[in-house]
Amino acid sequence: MNQRRGSSLLIRGGHVIDPAARIDAPMDVLLRDGRVADVAGPGQIKDGDSKFDARGLVVTPGFIDLHVHLREPGDSYKETIATGTAAAAAGGFTSVCSMPNTSPVVDTPEWINWLRDPERGAVVNVFPIAAATRGSKGVVLTDYRGLQRAGAVAVTDDGKPILEDDVMRESLRLAAEINLTVVQHAEDTRMTENCTMNESPTSFRLGLRGIKAAAESSIVDRDAQLAQQLGARMHVAHLSTADALKSVRRAKRARARVTCEVTPHHFTLTDADVRDYDANYKMNPPLRSEADREAILAALADGTVDAIATDHAPHAIHEKVMEFERANFGITGLETALGLAITKLHREHKIPLARIVELFTSGPARVLDLRGRGTLARGSYGDVTIFDPKKKWTFKAAESKSLSRNTPFDGWQLTGKVVATIVSGQQVYRAG
Amino acid sequence: MNKAVRGSLLGIETLTTDEILGFLNLARRMNPLKPRSLLRGKRVLLLFYEPSTRTRTSFEIAAKSMGAMTTLVLASGSSIEKGESLLDTAYTLRAVGADLIVIRHPHAGAPYLMSQHVDIPVVNAGDGMHEHPSQALLDAYTILRHKKTLKGLTVAIVGDIYHSRVARSAIHLLSKFNAKITLCGPPEFVPEIAATLAPGLHISRSAEEALRGCDVIMVLRVQQERLAGMKIRLQDYIARYQMTMTRLKLAKKDAIVMHPGPIIRGLELTWDVADCPQSAIVEEVHNGVPVRMAILAKALARAA
Numbered sequence: 001m002n003q004r005r006g007s008s009l010l011i012r013g014g015h016v017i018d019p020a021a022r023i024d025a026p027m028d029v030l031l032r033d034g035r036v037a038d039v040a041g042p043g044q045i046k047d048g049d050s051k052f053d054a055r056g057l058v059v060t061p062g063f064i065d066l067h068v069h070l071r072e073p074g075d076s077y078k079e080t081i082a083t084g085t086a087a088a089a090a091g092g093f094t095s096v097c098s099m100p101n102t103s104p105v106v107d108t109p110e111w112i113n114w115l116r117d118p119e120r121g122a123v124v125n126v127f128p129i130a131a132a133t134r135g136s137k138g139v140v141l142t143d144y145r146g147l148q149r150a151g152a153v154a155v156t157d158d159g160k161p162i163l164e165d166d167v168m169r170e171s172l173r174l175a176a177e178i179n180l181t182v183v184q185h186a187e188d189t190r191m192t193e194n195c196t197m198n199e200s201p202t203s204f205r206l207g208l209r210g211i212k213a214a215a216e217s218s219i220v221d222r223d224a225q226l227a228q229q230l231g232a233r234m235h236v237a238h239l240s241t242a243d244a245l246k247s248v249r250r251a252k253r254a255r256a257r258v259t260c261e262v263t264p265h266h267f268t269l270t271d272a273d274v275r276d277y278d279a280n281y282k283m284n285p286p287l288r289s290e291a292d293r294e295a296i297l298a299a300l301a302d303g304t305v306d307a308i309a310t311d312h313a314p315h316a317i318h319e320k321v322m323e324f325e326r327a328n329f330g331i332t333g334l335e336t337a338l339g340l341a342i343t344k345l346h347r348e349h350k351i352p353l354a355r356i357v358e359l360f361t362s363g364p365a366r367v368l369d370l371r372g373r374g375t376l377a378r379g380s381y382g383d384v385t386i387f388d389p390k391k392k393w394t395f396k397a398a399e400s401k402s403l404s405r406n407t408p409f410d411g412w413q414l415t416g417k418v419v420a421t422i423v424s425g426q427q428v429y430r431a432g
Numbered sequence: 433m434n435k436a437v438r439g440s441l442l443g444i445e446t447l448t449t450d451e452i453l454g455f456l457n458l459a460r461r462m463n464p465l466k467p468r469s470l471l472r473g474k475r476v477l478l479l480f481y482e483p484s485t486r487t488r489t490s491f492e493i494a495a496k497s498m499g500a501m502t503t504l505v506l507a508s509g510s511s512i513e514k515g516e517s518l519l520d521t522a523y524t525l526r527a528v529g530a531d532l533i534v535i536r537h538p539h540a541g542a543p544y545l546m547s548q549h550v551d552i553p554v555v556n557a558g559d560g561m562h563e564h565p566s567q568a569l570l571d572a573y574t575i576l577r578h579k580k581t582l583k584g585l586t587v588a589i590v591g592d593i594y595h596s597r598v599a600r601s602a603i604h605l606l607s608k609f610n611a612k613i614t615l616c617g618p619p620e621f622v623p624e625i626a627a628t629l630a631p632g633l634h635i636s637r638s639a640e641e642a643l644r645g646c647d648v649i650m651v652l653r654v655q656q657e658r659l660a661g662m663k664i665r666l667q668d669y670i671a672r673y674q675m676t677m678t679r680l681k682l683a684k685k686d687a688i689v690m691h692p693g694p695i696i697r698g699l700e701l702t703w704d705v706a707d708c709p710q711s712a713i714v715e716e717v718h719n720g721v722p723v724r725m726a727i728l729a730k731a732l733a734r735a736a
Contacts, residue, residue: 324539
């Protein structure tokens, strides 16, 4: 997918937002040999074999999604690396971090190599996150050095928490030695057995067992303290509650290396939206209360949240159109993330576009220390996302590039649409 | 959005008071001892994923006494055991000629899901912790045999409300008639959130307070297997919440005691209370038949 050697692409006439370089101005961007060759004022760059007319559009570093389930190896009926990354490209993501809870679990360097093999057909960069414990069983740590050498950018047992205090402490200690981030799925599963949605008036009315906010916040609180004690990098996946945000804020004030991500569905929907037992509203962590959503919106605005991540979790129809309590957790999200961010965060809650771009670019790059990503600084990888922040469009699940259709946003009218996605100087998506 | 066929009964929550009274008035004209041919030629499928005595037999007798054919399908011994999905089971039953499906299911929302995918009425005979609408209707019917109206009654519901579909349906129904309802039990059984279910609900941790001056007492079964996982000791529960003759005296003189069954004597109520003149427990079971006749007739009979 690299740009042909010696060839160049000039993206001209656009408005560049690159928070890492503090740029928010009309600029032209030149990509050459798969890298950023130059960023300069309008009309100043005369180079470029081919040109992209970006007038009226926003040009940013390529988006990075820290949390994606590509389902390979094992569950290619839900998604493949090829289809998942195609959906990522359509959503403006030039890099995705794949979660290891596949079958089998990605817990060896060999599986990391397999994921990164060009034969998988990825159209955007795939950064594998490896299992933190063997088989993600939460008992024996995996080979962090070997996994990192093979290309794993973090470790996690996502889908499940690392529950035991001793195992989490050991995981953070070992990861800290090699500057690796431990990503925690914060859920005290001892409190959530048979629970399928947030504990709320709606869960009581529907007769569904409720997941308490404390199931998340108690784990985040413990891990933030451990990370602080050990000087380790700990990242909270799909944070969903106001209480967990308090722990993250406290840790950040104490200069602990604690970061967090939130999903578009958690800043858009609440538990009151779980109606008619529609499993497209069932995910883990669940949609939370309006108070939690408001806390998340505030944390997105004030800088507490480091990244927007989709937790793109494709499932086949037969795993979703069934009894709510038996249906799988998770929804797709790659293609609706930017539209929801602009519609909800920018237009409705007046969060500046530059902050939103930060949450998709330099923010996630910092979380996992992805060098040369998330910025258009000269010499960086030629990963670029170009979008129209004013374009109104309707998301149609049936036209999704993903193999799966499990989304609550089918038919939603959104503002803000990806126009083109460029990976290493090569265009991998262009809106039709 | 609801695509359920007319005649479906999925829950009490969405019914109007007129619709509820419609069922109750029709039930009064139903007499299982005088067989009628209202539903002659109709096929009623009883699909039970969970055990049931009262609900199953009374639906069956209700259907048969109006001339319908019934077929019972149990989860065990059917293709459900082989992994057939809920919707495929529904399509199968439709294909063999079902005119109506009565379904009991351990998961909340299963009847709703089924109703959105078949073109025949679906009647909820209890779904998980969600609703048990026919029970609430027969309870209302029973109350009206003793009280002039449902309007403004003072009702105490005592016991494990969190796990109870009977309680949820009863609360929805009585609240629509502006009953004053007190939910009584320990926090594990009656969480604060329960008060959000309907307007006019009050929570009490004292049986004495809840019972004082009430017209109707609804006692719920205590499931011992559920107590095990919780931090409640059985003896404490009995001491604080068991329905005894002494506690019953706190209610109005003409108060009635109800219980959806099965009852566990010596646990949620004493032997004496179960059999006392104010107990309507056996009468509830009896009234299940005409009320379920009304539900089936409304769904299937042309003239009902």
